[in-house]
Amino acid sequence: MGRFSKMHGLGNDFVVIDARTDVVEMTESRARAIADRHAGIGCDQLILIGNAPDADVSMQIFNADGSEVEACGNATRCVPLFVGRDVLIRTQAGLLDARAVDGGASVDMGAPRFEWDAIPLAYAMDTLTMGASWEDLPPPAAVNVGNPHVIFFVDDLDAVDTARLGPIIETDPLFPARVNVNFAQVLGDNHIRLIVWERGAGLTRACGTGACATAVAAVRRKLVSGPVTVSLPGGDLIIDWAPGGTIRMTGPATHVFDGEADWSRF
Numbered sequence: 001m002g003r004f005s006k007m008h009g010l011g012n013d014f015v016v017i018d019a020r021t022d023v024v025e026m027t028e029s030r031a032r033a034i035a036d037r038h039a040g041i042g043c044d045q046l047i048l049i050g051n052a053p054d055a056d057v058s059m060q061i062f063n064a065d066g067s068e069v070e071a072c073g074n075a076t077r078c079v080p081l082f083v084g085r086d087v088l089i090r091t092q093a094g095l096l097d098a099r100a101v102d103g104g105a106s107v108d109m110g111a112p113r114f115e116w117d118a119i120p121l122a123y124a125m126d127t128l129t130m131g132a133s134w135e136d137l138p139p140p141a142a143v144n145v146g147n148p149h150v151i152f153f154v155d156d157l158d159a160v161d162t163a164r165l166g167p168i169i170e171t172d173p174l175f176p177a178r179v180n181v182n183f184a185q186v187l188g189d190n191h192i193r194l195i196v197w198e199r200g201a202g203l204t205r206a207c208g209t210g211a212c213a214t215a216v217a218a219v220r221r222k223l224v225s226g227p228v229t230v231s232l233p234g235g236d237l238i239i240d241w242a243p244g245g246t247i248r249m250t251g252p253a254t255h256v257f258d259g260e261a262d263w264s265r266f
């Protein structure tokens with residue numbers, strides 16, 4: 001039998017396995033089966049904590065569809081709670097410094113990347129893909145915070161059919177590796193409301209990297225300033241970024257329960 005912990009950050013929920021002590025061979029189909037909410041344990045992402053030569057621990061991230069990805073902000077905040085101390089975490093997105101704070105954690109998520117600035121993204125969307133399916137959405141911003149995000153700033157978030165547009169944009173041929181889709185409404189100089197259609201997981205209650213990417217895009221467009229409160233369906237994150245710097249994300253992390261499972265059944 002293998003052990004796991006169920007954890008979440010603002011309702012973005014995880015099955016966390018300590019691969020330092022429980023060796024489990026993770027495949028796409030096994031990750032998908034564990035994440036299945038009806039026939040498995042159920043989670044948005046499956047997290048494997050392992051050993052790393054250059055950090056306290058490593059973190060591997062699998063979306064609910066089984067795809068392995070580079071970054072997960074909400075899971076990163078859960079790692080200090082899982083390990084029991086502040087940690088330097090090796091991820092595909094780089095080394096992340098995660099420190100416990102009251103009720104959660106504060107993480108240096110590294111510097112955002114804007115390599116997509118080289119792509120005339122709005123033009124490409126207009127000419128290649130927009131057509132019938134993208135409708136009246138404005139040209140998005142594109143920010144990579146270890147994983148890829150597009151951000152649409154809209155006037156009225158309640159008027160956007162996020163469940164319908166999310167998967168269309170996620171799988172648009174413009175994004176060969178698919179993309180996380182953020183729908184944001186600026187509520188004030190330091191406040192953004194956000195709904196995220198996550199690549200490989202769909203609509204989640206919160207997306208930490210989505211909040212980081214959205215705050216960065218909003219600061220760059222001078223829509224907000226200073227530390228930004230990003231309000232997601234599951235609650236609030238504080239994101240602090242200034243041009244040229246790294247992103248600091250602060251918010252809750254929750255341990256729900258521990259369990260045991262026979263991984264060979266998945």
Ligand SMILES: N[C@@H](CCC[C@H](N)C(=O)O)C(=O)O
Pocket residue numbers: 012044045063069070071072073074075147148180198199200201204206207208209210
């Ligand atoms: N929920 C996460 C993001 C998880 C990965 C994402 N779906 C992707 O495919 O890049 C977060 O809190 O950042």
